[in-house]
Amino acid sequence: KGEHRLSAVLEKHIQNHLSDSLQLPGNDNTWELFAEEGEMKVYRKELVEDGLICDPLKAIHSIKRVTAREMCHYFWDTDVRLEWEGTIESFRVLEVLDERTIIIYQTHKRVWPSAQRDCLYLSSMLKIDNPPVTDGGRIPHDTWMVCNFSVDHNDANSVSGCVRATVEICLICQTFVTPPGDNRPIDRDCLHCEIVYVANVNPGGWAPASVLRAIYKREYPKFLRRFTAYVQTKTNAKEIWF
């Protein structure tokens, strides 16, 4: 695993997510369930910082027939980003820090009446070696994570007129395998992946609370639905990638 100039700060973000993002929101009453579709449950908290809506979001979901590595790979890999991400207008990889850590500048489609937003963040994908066992005590086959958090960068000649939003986002995925029994090979019907997606987005500048909350209420469930379906379709005919 490559060491780079941001390894230490990345490690801090990873440790924070491993300690708090894996706490399932159903267990405490601080999270409000605001969307539910089948296995997908989306929670939020109301948080205003300096008058800006920074509502933390946490979603849990169980996706059949895919592995944690496949989910994280398609979430992290910028080659397929525009195939599932519906809210970004453009993006550019500014720097490659190692084979699984990059820095991205992206602009989001403008949401009337607020100004257009852009984001500049580090995106890293990694395997968690000693996986934290979620409650229920079931042992995952393996655990993968993608961590996206805002950083500074000189080369981000930002699109004029954009307000810089800051993000702290993490996707943690765990693969569970139900052996088919009597020595049959494992196939995709024996797999499912349990994910926790946390997103802390600071819009970076004023926007009407009602508009932002409406965006989040619409966009997060849509993103989770669209992205998970995308990975199931993309991997369906492929060899299982643990």
Ligand SMILES: O=S(=O)(CCO)c1ccc(-c2ccc(C3CCCC3)c([C@H]3C[C@H]3c3ccccn3)c2)cc1
């Ligand atoms: O999971 S990721 O890392 C995937 C890589 O793209 C991620 C997700 C979401 C954002 C983000 C950043 C800024 C905003 C702004 C726009 C107006 C004020 C807030 C929004 C708003 C557009 C909403 C939204 C919500 C959910 C999903 C996508 N879009 C979302 C960034 C990165």
